[in-house]
Amino acid sequence: MSFEFYKPANIDEASKLLKNSGYVAIVGGTDTIVKIKANFYKALKALVDLNGLFSKEIKVEGDKCIIGSACVMNYIAEHPVIKENFPVLAQAALSVAAVQIRNTATIGGNVGNSSPVGDTIPALYSLEAEVNIVSDEGKRVVPINEFITGVGRNVLKPGEMIESFAIPMRKTKGSFQKLGERKALSISKINLGLSYWNDGKPHYRIALGAVAITVLRVPKAEELLENSPLPLTDEVIQQAATYAVETAKPITDIRSTKEYRKQMAGVLLKRALNAIRE
């Protein structure tokens, strides 16, 4: 295990370094170090330490809530703006691993890692978050649902980094659900983020994780729910759950089976909808 270590002084320097092949970014390190130890990076030449370059804070700017990419999970889970307005994200962040990892693991890392099971990803989908990307060549904004392109793949080009996430500022209700071998430290077999808000008409956003190469929304269920009077009846919730099962396209792997995951997509949606019922 021999590689170089760089601590760039600014984003420009970091971006130039990350254009070299075999150069890997590190912030919290809770995924990266496990991967290094498991010899995942076959041609690792250097680590580029991004600690200190990106914000660890959450701020409301105009009609957006801006979450710095270096925010750690516990900070997000305990932040009053997030708890009050985006409960799905607070719950997702609090469901990651255990307290020690939540004090180190960043939201930028969780999304940048682009695993189909990353717990904050369905939450961000349901909140219609945008990813603010930066490099030495400038900035660009990509909606979260266009950011991840495959298992461990995303639209970041060499030299690009996640600067922050922007969530439209509005008060939402929400629920994050996941199933794993145990409550703590389990990688999800399947997870689900649900957000609901009402701006004169009801909006539902449902995002399923670990049921395809990337997160899937369930538009048929969203449409059904948006056109159903409140309070939702058990029949409507059951029909929405059926749409979630139909939408899920999971595989069988070490953590679970295709059949179980598909059925559980419906169960998790029912649990989430019941959790936000008044």
Next chain:
Amino acid sequence: MNSEVNEIEIQFNLNGQDLKTKVLPGMTVLEMIRRNFKLTATKEGCGKGECGACSILFNGLPINSCLKLAATLTPTDKIVTVEGLANDELMQRIQKAYVDEGAVQCGFCIPGMTISTYSLLKKNPKPTMDEIKFALAGNICRCTGYRKIEAAVAKAAERGEK
């Protein structure tokens, strides 16, 4: 060790002392505190963030020292290990409660358990049993079955009220 690999000089605060040391790029904080500073209370269990035996306080919060690279430390970073809390009233109360409840068997997980307990009781001096379980969910013990550990945390909290 390959002498061509560049060692990196880092500065940080360890158990209250500002220090400088040299580390290799891949060295974890766990390896550094055990090898460079001979502080061996902190243990390596799984080496991948699942067991909590390597728990330390990083800027006041518990983290897995096996998943943090020493090279990422900066002069404002503060690391506290169990050794650094030897004279701390709360840590001593926790340690006594663990002994009194028979919560220590082989002992390998205990430095990490007590760090997590310390962090919990600092923030929440009167935790419920659910809060105790949640706070210790990142620490694995293969001997005790957890009941005695949970009782020890509750006892430490109870004794703090007097």
